[in-house]
Amino acid sequence: MDQKMFCYQCEQTAGCAGCTGSAGVCGKTAETSRLQDQLVGAMIGLARAAEGVECPGDGVYRTVIEGLFTTLTNVSFDDDAIRAQIEKTHREKERLLAAPVKREAKAAGMDNSSAEAARDTDDYNLGLLWDLDPDIRSLKSLILFGLKGMAAYAYHALMLGASDETVNQFFLTGLREIAKEGTIESLLPTVLKVGEVNLTCMAMLDAANTGTYGTPAPVSVPLMVEKGPFIVVTGHDLKDLELLLKQTEGKGVNIYTHGEMLPAHAYPELKKYPQLKGNFGTAWQNQQKEFADIPAPILFTTNCLMPPKKSYSDRVFTTEVVAYPGMVHIDDEKDFTPVIEKALELGGYPEDRQFTGINGGTQVMTGFGHGTILSVADQVIDAVKTGAIRHFFLVAGCDGAKPGRNYYTDFVKQTPADSIVLTLACGKYRFNDLDLGTIGGLPRIMDMGQCNDAYGAIKVAVALSEAFGCEVNELPLSFVLSWYEQKAVCILLTLLHLGIKNIRLGPSLPAFLSPNILNFLVENYGIGPVTTPEEDLKALLG
Ligand code: SF4
Secondary structure (H helix, E strand, O other): OOOOOOEOOOOOOHHHOOEOOOEOOOOOEHHHHHHHHHHHHHHHHHHHHOOOOOOOOHHHHHHHHHHHHHOOOOOEOOHHHHHHHHHHHHHHHHHHHOOOOOHHHHHOOOOHHHHHHOOOOOOOOOHHHHOOOHHHHHHHHHHHHHHHHHHHHHHHHHHOOOOOHHHHHHHHHHHHHHHOOOOHHHHHHHHHHHHHHHHHHHHHHHHHHHHHHOOOOOEEEEOEEOOEOEEEEEOOOHHHHHHHHHHOOOOOOEEEEEHHHHHHHHOHHHHOOOOEEEEOOOOHHHHHHHOOOOOOOEEEOOOOOOOOOOOOHHHEEEEOOOEOOOOEEEOOOOOOHHHHHHHHHHOOEOOOEEOOOOOOOOEEEEOOOHHHHHHOHHHHHHHHHHOOOOEEEEEEEOOOOOOOOHHHHHHHHHOOOOEEEEEOOHHHHHOOOOOOOEEOOEEOEEEOOOHHHHHHHHHHHHHHHHHHOOOHHHOOEEEEEEOOOHHHHHHHHHHHHOOOOOOEEEOOOOOOOOHHHHHHHHHHHOOEEOOOHHHHHHHHHO
16 A cells, blocks of 8 residues: 555544544544554464464453554554554564464473474564455455454453453454455454453453442542542553542542443442542543643543644543653553642642533433342333333444434434433443433433443343343344444444344444445445434334
8 A cells, every 4th residue: 555554443443444644533643543554463373373372361351452452443542652662572473483382382292492483473564464356455444443442351350350261262363354365255254253252341340340439339420529629530440540549539529430430339349438429520522621720530441532732731641551752651660640630730720610511511410330230120011011202322432523323412402202212332422421311210321331331232232132031132222323433433344243233323334344345344234324313213112
C-alpha cells in the first residue's frame, strides 16, 4: 500500500474506509500506527515461537495481553512506550527459543535448533494483511480486532489476579492464524471462536470484579461536584480506582468517576469509601470540552484517551498501558501521590457545583447487573406474562464523536411505555439521565455496567429464555448496539457465536467488513444497520 499509514480498526476511521494520511482521526500519527503494526507483528512472531510449547509461561501471556491492549484505539500515543513493548516482546521470544527442549521437539526427536529450523518465528509484516484479498483481510481483521478487545478484558482480570489458560492460549492461536494462509471457510470458525473465548474471558472478569468488590446493587449517582479538591477517574480499571481510593483516605480529596468508570459506584467494596462522591461528565468523546477548565487532575486508567488540549494537558495522568507523550505516567508501583498533590494544589471548586447529563438530569442510576436483575427474575417473568412488559431492548455499546449518534437518544425516548431498556457501556450517556418512569417498581432504563458487563446481559437473556422455554432469539428482546472500538468487536463476535440474530448496529457499519462478509452476516444472522428510530422500532416490535 502506497500510504503513510493504514488503520481502519475503529468506527471513526476516515471516510468510513481507513486512515491513511499523516495521522488518524483519533490523533494517532503515522509513526505510532507503524509501531503498533510492528508490535502486532512481533506478537505474531512470539506466538509462532510458542507453538507447541507446553507452558509458554505467564510472561508470554502477559506480554501478549499488554501488547494487544496497547494497540487498541485511544490507548497509547507514546512511541517510546510502544518501542519498549516491542523490545519486551522480542525478549520473551528469545527466552522461549532458548528454553530447554520443547514438547513437540522432544516428540519428534529434535533438539531446539532443528525444531526452530522447521518453524518460522520471524515477526510478521502486518502490511501483508492490509494488502490481502478483501474477504480474507476482513476475516483476519475481525480476528485481530476481536483479540485486541478481549485483551483489554483479560488485562483487567489479570490486575485482579484472574487468568484463564484457555483464554491465554487462544491469544497465541488467534495471532498465528492471522499470519497463516487462509480461506473464507478456514477463517470463519476462528472468527466465531474469538466470540466463544471472549465469553469465557468476560465471565472471568465478571467473577473477578464481583469476587473482589461484591455484587453491584442499584444506586443513584449524583452529578454534583462538591467543593474542595477532587480527582476525576476515567476508564475501566476498578483496581486502579480502589488503589486511588485507599491512597486518598483522610486526605480531603474527593473522587468522581467519568465515562466507563461510572458503574464502580454500585460495587459495595468501592462504594464504602466516603470520598467516592459521584460522577463527572459524560462519555469519552466529550473530554476535551469537559476537562478544559476543571480545577482537578484526571486519571486515565484505560481508553478512551484523546490527545489532551493545552487547556488541561498539565492535569492529565495516565497509568497501565495508557500513555501519551509528555503526560505523567503512574507506573506499576501505583503511587498516586502526584495525582493527589495536583488535586490539593488545584483545590477544586470553591462551592458545590451542579452538573447535568446530556438531557438535563442531575443524577444517573447504575448497578443493575445480572445479580440484581436475576434476583427479581420472578417479578420480571410475571410482568412479561401479564403483558406489563411487552419488550426488552438492549441499547448498548460505545459512544463516539461522529454525527448520527443522537439516534440512540431518540430511539430510547420513543420506546413504548411498556418496554424496558437495558443498557451498558458509555453509549448510555446519551440517555441515562432521562426519567422514563417504572414498570412494576423496576426503572424502565436499567444500566448493567461497563461494556464487559455485556456478559451480564447475556446471562439475563439466557435465564429468560430458559424461564420461557424458548430460544433467546424468540424472546421479546432486541439488540440495538453502537460500536466505536475493538472491545465492541469481540462482544459482537460473542453474540454471533451465541447465535443472536437481527442485531441492529450503528451508527455506521465497520469499514473492515467486506461486502461479501457483510452479506454473510446479513444472510446468516440478520445483522443490519440502524436506520431511523421510528422504522427500527416498528420492525423490532413487529
Ligand atoms: Fe483511524 Fe480509528 Fe485507526 Fe485512529 S484507531 S487511526 S481513528 S481507524
